[in-house]
Amino acid sequence: MANRDASTRRRFLALSAAAATGLAGCAGGGQETQTTTTGTTTGGSGGDFDLDTFQGSGSLAENRPELSGTRIEDLPDLSGTLNIYLGGGEGGLYRNLLNRLRKIYPDFDPKVRSAPTAQLANTLVEEAKGGSTPADLFWAVDAGSLGYVADQGLTAKLPSRVTDPVPENFHPDDQWVGVAGRARAIPYNTNKLSAEDIPNKVAQFTESDALAGSMGWAPTYGAFQAFVTAMRILRGEQETKNWLRGMVNQKVTEYPDEFLTSNAVADGEISAGFANHYYVLRVISSRPDAPISLTFTNNDAASLVNVSGAQVLKSSNKQELATNFVAHLLTVEAQEFFATRAFSYPMIPGVPPVGGLPPIDELNPPEIDLRKLSNLEPTLRLMREVGVL
């Protein structure tokens, strides 16, 4: 899965810096970088507070509407050392955000420890068993890990002034709060299909004539396996097996990952596929003229939304700093950073997602305990039984 993926991603990155064309489907004026509506805040440190420095570049970052919400300048200064356990590989981008914050606050010294999310969650629990953890804050790309650490009673409750702007289901008990979201989506080729051709229930995909022989998926990919896990939890093993078999009968094509699946949709190799929404946006960003768009199913496993979130450890003696840091992750600037650079779903209503996507509260994800998604083993077993793994 590596080389093509790598090269294309890299190409996207190169292109996205240069691209000046508007996104198809998004009202497209072709201005270079639009600063008028987003505006610059008037912080004392001059350019450091500039929203532009948080905003990404490229077609998807253009024509951003007026943004609203808490700004960095509204919050108390960050100061002192903060031990952050950072779970997951998006860490590179997150470190970039940390560096920006460090520029604004020279006294702020975040110490980052990164490892796979679940391993850090296990580490936190073992540390707590052994005495105490050096961590002040856990920032993870997966809500399941956050829920697990909270269940062990290791976290402090976040104040409502921090969590209030975020939709309820992304801070169910205030033991953690979502800072950036990702949604399961159905990318489709706009030359071959229209949004109406795609059933709004994934269960109907196996009977759809429009999708017969023309879909792609990446069964070895983690995000896809999480989707199958959700289906298994929501509909049971037997129905999930039947659905997988049905898709095999539809002659679904296998890809190594969902970025390549999305690219294959753009190429017309397949008409539609399964992918996380941001992979589709990465394709759109790198190839603004490609005939690709995305749609969502309704209240089923294929419309799952998962989040990256943060929580403060109860044992930390830096409660105030850690909480203030979480508040910073939910500022307009940080949310705009996630939206335009990682193509994530922002968590505050004042910052809409890029690419003309519906805002997060208009999606209709299934009700599911996200931490159950990490129970992968039965999923892998049934995928193997059906022969898709």
Place this chain on the structure above:
Amino acid sequence: MNVFDRIEEFARRRGIGVAEKGESLPVGVTLLTAGIAIAVVSPILWILLRAADVGVDSSIALLARPSMVEILTNSVALVTTVTVACVLLGVPLAVLTVETDLPFRRFWTVILALPLVVPSYIGAFAFVSAFGPRGVLADALAPLGVESIPQIYGFTGTALVLTLYVYPYVFLTTRASLLSFDGTLVEAARTLNHSRREAFRAITLPQITPGIAAGALLVALYTLSDFGTPAIMHFGVFTQAIYVEFSTFGRDTAALLSLELLAVTAVIVALESRIGGRGRESYAGGGNRTTRTSLGAWKIPALLFCTAIAALSLAVPLGVLFMWLTRSGPGFAGGGFAFEWTYGWNSAYVSALAAAVATLAAIPVGYLAARYRSTLTSLFDRATYVGYATPGIVLGISLVYFGSSYAPTLYQTVPLLVFAYVVRFLPQAVGTTRSSVLQVDAKLVEAARTLGRTPASAFRNVTLPLIAPGVVAGAALVFLTTMKELPATLLLRPTGFETLVTYIWRVQDAGYYGQAAVPALVLVAVSALSMLVLLKQDGSLVSQEGENDA
């Protein structure tokens, strides 16, 4: 011929001395060895603690689950297949490079040992991108109308990739046995009208069996503990199941699986003791070789065989890495992903420390096991293998617990990290040290003692110089495996301490494979240097030089 060679020559002529059985153990060294053995086994306590939380009834129910049975059978099948395949690959290659007139023998010795420096997760990744669905090969064949190529995922791919990256263990240990074994015996057999093949089977094979067994043991235990390859190739084995349990927060089940894995390890170690233990004395000997087998018409097939192995195990991953490098374009400005050369320095630094500590610990263990063979000393010796078969993630979590409980000042510092590496890789140093000690004539030590030397002084002045090459080879082996270690490094490193592998993990996890190319190439290059040190020390390159002159 220097002094060292002369002493060795002398030792060889006198036959190989091993202390008489029943000779009493030196108390100091025995206590030291016991301490080392206990220290390296101690992290396993965590497994017992957590597994005890499960309770007997639910343990039995859990282990009897069909999926668990499948994991056990999968693991056993994989270990058996990979070990047999490595022996079938490693032994002929060792024989070719030592016993025959294969052209460019020194070149092939280095090339055929090198796959060991490629981390298996990089190898597996390269194989998937080369031979997987929509991979390089599929893309190349697509215009020719080839719709699908055989599935690389699953058992076949896992076994293939592991074999290609770990057979050098067998290759190296078999070479060492062949080089130290007295060729005049074969000559004698030949004069008695035995064919080459008969002579090999009757004389050479029994002599080198312990060497093959030692390499096969390392292969079997590495296969059991490797996570990257089965994970990337989607094959359900112990490490993969343990990893899944950790991801689903079933730490108790993970501990239980680890316990089962350790039981399998014990069986493997015991098996090797039966094969390798017999006639271990004869593991050592003199490299008295007068003639080489002429390959004749087999020269071309032999060269093709070596080339094919090198192409699969080295050209594929290096090719893919270079492809990532050249395709990566003007670059992603993300500050969080910028590569820094200090990562390389950090890797080399902790690896060198691990090699040094492992070597110091290996000397008493290996010395005792070789010199005073008893149940107790071989127990200490075998105990060091436990950590080697423990998956890095289990060891990592275990030390997270012990570190934060009992040594908070050491937790998340370099010393604890180095301890983890020593637990993981000590047997590699113990193995080479033990076989070196076996080659030292005990009568030399006695002579020094009768000349009034203390045991310590005799060891320093007689034994140590003689075993130095083996000890350094062990250090090089520990160094290069530490360079590749990922899971324990991620969990135990000091905060903010990045090494080559943690950086590779970070960029690969985020999908920026192009960024992984440079650190991966640096990793392979530095490890390759230590492989050269290793080959020089075990005499492979040096002695061949001499033979080529002759």
